[in-house]
Amino acid sequence: MNKVYLMTPGPTPVPDKIRRAESQEIIHHRTKEHSEIFKRVSDNLKPIFKTKNPVLTFASSGTGAMEGSVINTLSSGDKVLIPIVGKFSERWVEICEAYGVEVVSVEVEWGNVVEPEVIKEHLDNDPDIKAVFTTLCETSAGVVCPIKEYGEIIKNRPNTILVVDAISGLGACDIQNDEWGVDICVSGSQKGLMMPPGLAFASVSDKARGFIEHSNLPKYYFDWKKALKSWEKADTPYTPAVSLIVALDEALKMLNEEGIDNVLARHSVLADAMRAAMKSMGLELLSSNYPSNTVTAVKVPDGVDGIELKNVLDKKYGIKIAGGQSHLKGKIFRVAHLGYMGEFDVITAISAIELTLKGLGYSVELGSGVRAAEEVFLK
Ligand SMILES: Cc1ncc(COP(=O)(O)O)c(C=O)c1O
Numbered sequence: 001m002n003k004v005y006l007m008t009p010g011p012t013p014v015p016d017k018i019r020r021a022e023s024q025e026i027i028h029h030r031t032k033e034h035s036e037i038f039k040r041v042s043d044n045l046k047p048i049f050k051t052k053n054p055v056l057t058f059a060s061s062g063t064g065a066m067e068g069s070v071i072n073t074l075s076s077g078d079k080v081l082i083p084i085v086g087k088f089s090e091r092w093v094e095i096c097e098a099y100g101v102e103v104v105s106v107e108v109e110w111g112n113v114v115e116p117e118v119i120k121e122h123l124d125n126d127p128d129i130k131a132v133f134t135t136l137c138e139t140s141a142g143v144v145c146p147i148k149e150y151g152e153i154i155k156n157r158p159n160t161i162l163v164v165d166a167i168s169g170l171g172a173c174d175i176q177n178d179e180w181g182v183d184i185c186v187s188g189s190q191k192g193l194m195m196p197p198g199l200a201f202a203s204v205s206d207k208a209r210g211f212i213e214h215s216n217l218p219k220y221y222f223d224w225k226k227a228l229k230s231w232e233k234a235d236t237p238y239t240p241a242v243s244l245i246v247a248l249d250e251a252l253k254m255l256n257e258e259g260i261d262n263v264l265a266r267h268s269v270l271a272d273a274m275r276a277a278m279k280s281m282g283l284e285l286l287s288s289n290y291p292s293n294t295v296t297a298v299k300v301p302d303g304v305d306g307i308e309l310k311n312v313l314d315k316k317y318g319i320k321i322a323g324g325q326s327h328l329k330g331k332i333f334r335v336a337h338l339g340y341m342g343e344f345d346v347i348t349a350i351s352a353i354e355l356t357l358k359g360l361g362y363s364v365e366l367g368s369g370v371r372a373a374e375e376v377f378l379k
Contacts, residue, residue: 002318005317005319005320005345005349005352006320007319007320009168009191009334009336010188010336010338011191012190012340015194015251018254021250022243022246024243026242029239029240029242034240035233038057038234038235040252041245041248041249042054042057044249044252045201047260048260049170049177050175050179051178053178053203054203054228054232055204056201057236058201058202058222059241059244060198061188061190061197061198061200062167062191062200064200065187065202066092066095066165067095067222068200068222069202070095072211072217072225073130073163073184074211074217076100076216079101080096080101080103080130080131081119082103082105082132082134083106083119083134083145084108085112085114085143085145086140086325087139087325087326088139089135089138104129110140111141111142111297112143113144114145116146116150123160127159131162131211132154132162132163133163134162134163134165136164136165136168136170136185137169137294139167139334140297140324140325140326140328141286141287142295142296142334143286143287143297144173144294145290147182150162151180152180155180158207161184161211163185163208164184169192169294170185170191170193171193171255171263171267172191172267174264183211184204185202186201186202187200188200188201189248192263192339193252193255193339194254194339195244195248198241199241199244199248202224204228212224213225221238223237264293266342268293269377270337270346273346273372273376274337274349274373275291276373276375277353278296278298278353280372281364285299286332293337294338296334296335297324297332297334298334298335299331300330300332304361305360306332307330308360309357309360310322310333312356313352319349321333321336321349322335322336335349347370347373347374350369350373351370353369354366354369
């Protein structure tokens, strides 16, 4: 028997209560019963997004809401700015280019972020830039971008919107959408919301709604004008993922009972503990300056095969972690502390990493990482 511990940055573990909610008998979506649930879910998403604006829900993975935010706000020939800090910010470029949008990009080495002054400089020099597409937690590098600072730069520019991919960041890294001037914040169900995959979300500011009015890029299923119109009536244009909406009702109840700031504080402690443990074992984080509270990216030490490290953790200890992506394949490993996670999930993962590294010939004192994490928990 090998018990499985899902420590990947999505999908994340789903609590029993949520799974049981999902398995209830199907209800029809054009009913008062569904409408009441959908309204409650829409209301209860707001504190998680820290917004008073509508938060739309779609039956797709997070990328559907990323694509939706491009095709609903822009028109052919528009120009956008994309800070590239890893694989998922590259996705913004791919989506924009697929629709013929002109992309100006600024790229940094994975593990770093694009400084706010660089964004300001680009916007000052090029007033035609219609949107900045960025990422809260860049999952591939385990970094968190300075969204608040980006917001300060973009907030008062009427011709530019700030769009944030918070797919892995929501519920782990703080994002105060209204306060910081985020116009569209997209997310997905299978991360901090402790849900199975299948739902995408997008909060939409008044400024973004102005852009939506004038956008002429092609769209059909992800037409947000239709989605917003239905949303006002606690409805969706097409058949919603009814079971997932019912499960989401339960997930949001759990998260709002804990309180979003407590949820964020829990993630902050878990991330601190993971980072302290890795450092105490002599390992180096990919990002020492901008580490996210979603996932910790760690450099594979010399002499250790990164692919084997991941395989041993999986096959021998049941710990599912993520490896490096693209050019960092085999060079880093990524352990998530996201969603339905507590101290002992993190301790279990750290202990298994110690055992695995030792087994692969890396010199580590057993218990050193666990002790470092426990010391964080004691504070
Ligand atoms: C930051 C980020 N953006 C986008 C995605 C893609 O989301 P999905 O697979 O739900 O479409 C992910 C998924 O890992 C992510 O972490």
